[in-house]
Amino acid sequence: MVPRRGPSRAAPGKPGVGAENHRESWLNHFATELHPPRTDPSAPDALARLVELVGPDLQACNRTIVARMDSPVALIPQVAAHIVAAGGKRLRPLLTLATARMCGYQGSRHIDLAACVEFIHTATLLHDDVVDESLLRRGLSSANATFGNKASVLVGDFLFARAFQLMVEDGSLSVLSILSRAAATIAEGEVSQLVIQNDLATSLDQYFEVIRGKTAALFSAACEVGAVVAGRPAPEQAAMAAFGMDLGIAFQLVDDALDYAADQSKLGKTVGDDFREGKITMPVLAAYHAGDAPAREFWVRTIEASSQGEGDLEHALDLIGRSDAIQTTLNHAATFTDRAKDALLAFPPSPMRDTLADVADYTVSRAS
Amino acid sequence: MVPRRGPSRAAPGKPGVGAENHRESWLNHFATELHPPRTDPSAPDALARLVELVGPDLQACNRTIVARMDSPVALIPQVAAHIVAAGGKRLRPLLTLATARMCGYQGSRHIDLAACVEFIHTATLLHDDVVDESLLRRGLSSANATFGNKASVLVGDFLFARAFQLMVEDGSLSVLSILSRAAATIAEGEVSQLVIQNDLATSLDQYFEVIRGKTAALFSAACEVGAVVAGRPAPEQAAMAAFGMDLGIAFQLVDDALDYAADQSKLGKTVGDDFREGKITMPVLAAYHAGDAPAREFWVRTIEASSQGEGDLEHALDLIGRSDAIQTTLNHAATFTDRAKDALLAFPPSPMRDTLADVADYTVSRAS
Numbered sequence: 107m108v109p110r111r112g113p114s115r116a117a118p119g120k121p122g123v124g125a126e127n128h129r130e131s132w133l134n135h136f137a138t139e140l141h142p143p144r145t146d147p148s149a150p151d152a153l154a155r156l157v158e159l160v161g162p163d164l165q166a167c168n169r170t171i172v173a174r175m176d177s178p179v180a181l182i183p184q185v186a187a188h189i190v191a192a193g194g195k196r197l198r199p200l201l202t203l204a205t206a207r208m209c210g211y212q213g214s215r216h217i218d219l220a221a222c223v224e225f226i227h228t229a230t231l232l233h234d235d236v237v238d239e240s241l242l243r244r245g246l247s248s249a250n251a252t253f254g255n256k257a258s259v260l261v262g263d264f265l266f267a268r269a270f271q272l273m274v275e276d277g278s279l280s281v282l283s284i285l286s287r288a289a290a291t292i293a294e295g296e297v298s299q300l301v302i303q304n305d306l307a308t309s310l311d312q313y314f315e316v317i318r319g320k321t322a323a324l325f326s327a328a329c330e331v332g333a334v335v336a337g338r339p340a341p342e343q344a345a346m347a348a349f350g351m352d353l354g355i356a357f358q359l360v361d362d363a364l365d366y367a368a369d370q371s372k373l374g375k376t377v378g379d380d381f382r383e384g385k386i387t388m389p390v391l392a393a394y395h396a397g398d399a400p401a402r403e404f405w406v407r408t409i410e411a412s413s414q415g416e417g418d419l420e421h422a423l424d425l426i427g428r429s430d431a432i433q434t435t436l437n438h439a440a441t442f443t444d445r446a447k448d449a450l451l452a453f454p455p456s457p458m459r460d461t462l463a464d465v466a467d468y469t470v471s472r473a474s
Numbered sequence: 475m476v477p478r479r480g481p482s483r484a485a486p487g488k489p490g491v492g493a494e495n496h497r498e499s500w501l502n503h504f505a506t507e508l509h510p511p512r513t514d515p516s517a518p519d520a521l522a523r524l525v526e527l528v529g530p531d532l533q534a535c536n537r538t539i540v541a542r543m544d545s546p547v548a549l550i551p552q553v554a555a556h557i558v559a560a561g562g563k564r565l566r567p568l569l570t571l572a573t574a575r576m577c578g579y580q581g582s583r584h585i586d587l588a589a590c591v592e593f594i595h596t597a598t599l600l601h602d603d604v605v606d607e608s609l610l611r612r613g614l615s616s617a618n619a620t621f622g623n624k625a626s627v628l629v630g631d632f633l634f635a636r637a638f639q640l641m642v643e644d645g646s647l648s649v650l651s652i653l654s655r656a657a658a659t660i661a662e663g664e665v666s667q668l669v670i671q672n673d674l675a676t677s678l679d680q681y682f683e684v685i686r687g688k689t690a691a692l693f694s695a696a697c698e699v700g701a702v703v704a705g706r707p708a709p710e711q712a713a714m715a716a717f718g719m720d721l722g723i724a725f726q727l728v729d730d731a732l733d734y735a736a737d738q739s740k741l742g743k744t745v746g747d748d749f750r751e752g753k754i755t756m757p758v759l760a761a762y763h764a765g766d767a768p769a770r771e772f773w774v775r776t777i778e779a780s781s782q783g784e785g786d787l788e789h790a791l792d793l794i795g796r797s798d799a800i801q802t803t804l805n806h807a808a809t810f811t812d813r814a815k816d817a818l819l820a821f822p823p824s825p826m827r828d829t830l831a832d833v834a835d836y837t838v839s840r841a842s
Binding site for chain 2: 177180181230257259267279282283286290294300301
C-alpha cells in the first residue's frame with residue numbers, strides 16, 4: 107500500500123458536547139481570521155488585484171458568511187468554521203462580487219448572494235471529502251477527518267439549506283432558478299464522477315461532462331448572478347454565464363494537472379490523491395492513451411483494479427512526466443481560458459474587466 | 475457483539491456502469507409500482523381514507539416524483555427509485571395534498587409542492603441511513619447498503635436541489651421560505667441528535683428539540699404549504715403549521731417507542747436499531763431514570779460506553795418492558811396528538827378535516 111501522507115485519521119470523538127460555551131470564542135476567532143481581506147503578499151497579482159477592487163464587498167460578504175453559518179447547535183459553526191476559515195481563495199464569491207460591479211451594479215444584494223455561492227461551495231466540499239475519504243483540505247486536516255463523516259454530511263446539508271434561505275431573503279426567483287439548477291448540476295457531476303471512477307474507457311466527452319457539472323456549473327452560476335442583480339439584458343447574462351463556465355472548466359483542468367505535478371507544500375493538497383482514488387482525469391487518460399503496453403498495463407492495474415503498492419505513485423508521476431499528459435491538459439485549459447476572456451468582450455473595458463481577464467490567465471499560470 | 479439482523483452489507487460494486495440501457499425499464503418498473511394509489515387492504519383505515527380522498531392528487535404527485543427524479547446520469551434515478559419506490563406511506567406529501575384541499579384549494583400547485591416535500595424527505599432519509607449506517611429501510615436493503623455511502627450522499631444532494639428547482643418553478647417565495655427554513659431546521663435537528671448520541675444526561679427538552687427538528691419541522695412545513703397555496707389568512711396558516719408540528723412530534727415519539735416494542739416483521743424495520751446506535755430516545759431516558767442501580771449501570775455501559783454484547787438487546791427490551799417507558803412515551807405522543815387535533819378546529823368541519831384528525835389518532839394507535 108502506498109502510505110498516505112496526510113495526518114492519520116483522527117478517531118472522531120463525541121463531537122460538540124460541552125462546546126456550547128466555546129461557541130462565542132470560536133466565532134470571534136473565526137471573525138478575526140476572516141475579516142481582513144486576504145491580501146497575502148505571496149498571492150498571485152491578478153487575484154490580489156481583484157480582491158483589492160472588491161475589498162469592502164468581500165469584507166461584507168465574509169461578515170455575512172460568519173453571521174449566517176451560526177446556529178444554536180454549536181457543532182454547526184464549529185464544522186463550518188473549520189472548512190470556511192481554512193481559507194480558500196474565495197474565488198467563487200469573488201466572481202459574483204466582481205461581475206456584479208463590472209456590470210455596473212451599485213447596490214448591495216450581491217454580497218449576500220456571494221455568501222450563498224460560498225455556502226453551496228462549502229457544502230459541496232464537505233460532502234466531497236466524505237465521498238473521497240480525504241484527510242487533507244487546503245493543507246489542513248479535513249472536516250471529516252476532524253469531526254467525522256456524519257457531522258460533515260449533516261453540516262453540509264445545513265449550509266446548503268442556509269444558502270437557499272439567504273436566496274429567499276434576497277427574493278429573486280431568477281437568482282433562485284440559476285443557483286438551484288447549478289446545485290442539481292453539481293450533484294449530477296459528482297455522481298457522474300463516481301460512475302466513471304476506475305474506468306479507463308471513459309471518453310473525453312464524459313470527462314468534460316463531469317468537470318462541467320462538479321466545478322464549472324457553480325463558477326458559471328456565480329458569474330451569471332452578478333449580471334442578473336445588475337439587471338443586465340439576457341445576452342449579457344448569457345455572456346457572464348459563459349465566462350464562468352469556461353473559466354471553471356479551465357480551473358478544474360489545471361487542478362487535475364496539479365494533482366500529478368504540484369509541489370505539495372506549495373499547493374496545500376496531497377499530490378497523488380486522484381491517483382489513489384482511481385479518479386479519471388485528463389492527465390491519466392492522456393498518459394494511458396499515449397502509453398506503450400507496459401504503461402497501459404500499469405494504469406489498468408493501478409486505476410481500474412485499484413491495486414496499488416509501494417512505488418506506484420512515483421511510477422505514475424514518472425509516466426505522466428515522460429508523456430505530454432500535463433501539457434495536453436494545460437493546453438486544453440488555455441483554450442477554455444481564451445474562450446472565457448472572449449466572453450468578457452461583451453462588456454465595455456474597465457479595470458474590473460481587465461482584472462477578471464487576468465484572473466483567467468492566472469488560473470492556468472498557477473500550474474507553471 | 476449483538477449480531478445484526480439485517481442483510482450483510484453488500485460490498486458496493488462499481489455503481490451504475492452500463493446501466494444507461496436499463497434506465498427506461500427501471501423507470502417503467504418504478505412508474506408501475508407507484509401509479510396505483512396505495513390502497514393496501516391491510517393499511518389502517520384512517521390513512522386509507524385519506525389516500526382515497528386525495529386519490530387523483532396523489533397519483534399526479536407520484537407522476538411528478540417519477541418524472542422529476544430522472545436525470546441523464548442513470549445512477550440517480552436508480553438510487554432514488556430504490557428508496558422512493560420502497561414505498562413509504564407518503565405521509566408527508568399526503569399532508570400537503572390533504573391540507574390544501576381541506577383549505578378549499580381548487581388548483582394543482584399543491585401537487586408539485588407535495589413532490590418537493592417528498593424529495594426533501596427522501597434526501598434526508600438517504601443521508602440519515604449513511605449517518606446511522608443503517609442496513610435496512612422499510613424492510614429492504616437500504617440505499618447505502620445497496621449502492622454505497624457515496625451514491626447515497628450525492629443522490630440525496632441531487633434530490634434536495636431538485637426539490638428547490640420544483641419550488642422555484644412554482645414561484646412562491648412564501649413556500650420557498652417555509653421549506654428552506656424547514657430544511658435548515660431538519661439539518662440542525664440531525665446534528666443535535668449526533669451531539670446527544672450516547673449521552674444519558676440529555677434532558678427531555680434537548681430530546682424534544684431534536685425530534686422537533688429532525689421530524690416535526692417537515693410535517694409542519696408540509697401542512698403550512700397546504701394553507702399557503704390555498705391563500706388562507708395568516709392565523710389559519712399558523713394553525714396548519716401547528717397541526718403538522720404536533721403531529722410530527724407524536725409520530726416520532728411513537729417511532730421511538732416502536733424501536734423497542736415493535737413486531738419487526740410487521741414494521742419492516744429492525745427492532746433495536748436505536749439501542750445499537752446509542753440513540754437517546756424517550757424510552758431509553760425513561761427506563762434509565764426509572765431504573766435501579768444495576769439497570770442504570772447497564773444503560774451506562776451499553777448506551778454511553780457503547781459496549782454491547784450477546785443478550786444485551788434482549789435485556790434492554792426486558793428492562794423497558796418492565797418499566798413504564800413505552801407507556802410514558804405513548805402518553806406524551808397522545809398529548810401531542812390531542813393538540814394537533816385541536817389545531818384542526820380552526821377549520822370548518824369537513825370529511826377531509828375529520829380524516830386528518832383520524833390520521834392523527836392512527837399515528838398513536840399504530841403502536842398498540
